[in-house]
Amino acid sequence: MHTGSVTPFGRRSMTLGMLANQVMAREIKPDQSVDKWKLFRALCEAKALLGIGDRALAVLNSLLTFYPKNELAQENGLVVFPSNIQLSLRTHGMAEQTVRRHLAALVEAGLLVRKDSPNGKRYVRRDSAGEIDEAFGFSLAPLLARAEEIEQLAAAVMAERLHVQRLRERITLCRRDIAKLIEAAVEEEIPGDWQGLHREFRDLIEGLPRSPTTAQLELLLDELTALRTDILNRLENQVKSTKQRGNANYIERHIQNSNPESISELEPSFETKQGATAEPDNDRGSLTAAKGRGETGHHFAQKEEEQSRRPGVRNDGGGLKSFPLGLVLQACPEILAYGPDGLIGNWRDLMAAAVIVRSMLGVSPSAYEEAANVMGPENAATVMACILERGGHINSAGGYLRDLTRRSEKGEFAIGPMLMALLKANGQGRLKVG
Secondary structure (H helix, E strand, C coil), rough: CCCCCCCCCCCCCCCHHHHHHHHHHHCCCCCEEHHHHHHHHHHHCCCCHHCCCCCHCCCCCCHHHHHCCCEEEHHHEEECCHHHHHHHHHCCCCCHHHHHHHHHHHHHHHEEECCCCCCCCCEEEEEECCCCCEEEEEEHHHHHHHHHHHHHHHHHHHHHHHHHHHHHHHHHHHHHHHHHHHHHHHHHCCCCCHHHHHHHHHHHCCCCCCCCHHHHHHHHHHHHHHHHHHHHHHHHHHHHHHHHHHHHHHHHHHHHHCCCCCCCCCCCCCCCCCCCCCCCCCHHHHHHHHHHHCHHHHHHHHHHHHCCCCCCCCCHHHHCCCCCHHHHHCCCHHHHHHCCCCCCCCCCHHHHHHHHHEEEEEECHHHHHHHHHHHHHHHHHHHHHHHHHHHHHHCCCHHHHHHHHHHHHHCCCCHHHHHHHHHHHHHCCCCCCC
């Protein structure tokens, strides 16, 4: 049975809520204890759910500093009795009237219980041994009794905050995807109501309040995800359609302009300047052998001219001559990752990989088609492989390709020096010629 006073001192009235808090404060489990600062951090997390503000927490923090132990436990006593002047000093000069107001807020929130003396003052009586016999002030018992509840509230607040953070991250990613996909569709001149989709996108973003609730963020994410899926479906259908048409065109040009099975690996001999020739598989090394026999002058020039008319030598659009596929792959090894199953065994595989690289580097289909028409499909694929290899040094792959195409039309561009520079950069510049 409770034997102490339960009513507050002075004009403060008694309420059933205050009585309920006192009853709860007496329901402390045996041997229950909690780290006061760990509990205070949980209170800071759950302050909104407990109905207290940061200044009330500052007052509670100062009260906890007057508790002599780090562990709140009934055996250590749970009453602190600082004066308002001492509390004002430990709250960095907070006015006493403000301190009293926030103490009342803490009591109303059920985090403190007043244990008033007969005259309303806060003090302690000690026994002959100097131990505390009875103290009047504020009891911290509600904190100990509600420790588990407070920690659960704090965990819920932190989980909600993390959920909101992830919602905002996913919304940001969706916004970026939608904006860039619409921009790409407009630049590529893909048919569709892209302006209407952009307006729908802006309406969704601008309809979000400045301080949205979790439910509003979840709804926005669902709507943005649906819009992104719609845009992706439209673009993927266009890519599939373009790929089918593009593959047919490139394969047709390839059959007409080259012999895809003539060279499939690096030949031991090749010229390092533009205009170099390559032998078919069954005659490899004959050009080098001719040089070794001392065949020079008119005789060698005539032999080279005869070789240039053979199927193994490519002379595609724009007057550019293709180099062996093996040499291209040795100079541009990064293109291998984009071939079928990560392999490139012939020119057809290289051209298919170049189409993927073109899309990845943001080169428009029109720019690549123009390059293929001017340089020839094999040389256009070779140039794309070179651009991929030098990707870190090129700001705009599409603009660079268009510039090379214009130079090729004027006869001012040669693929040989580009390949040789890449070979040298890859540490293979000392390959033997002949």
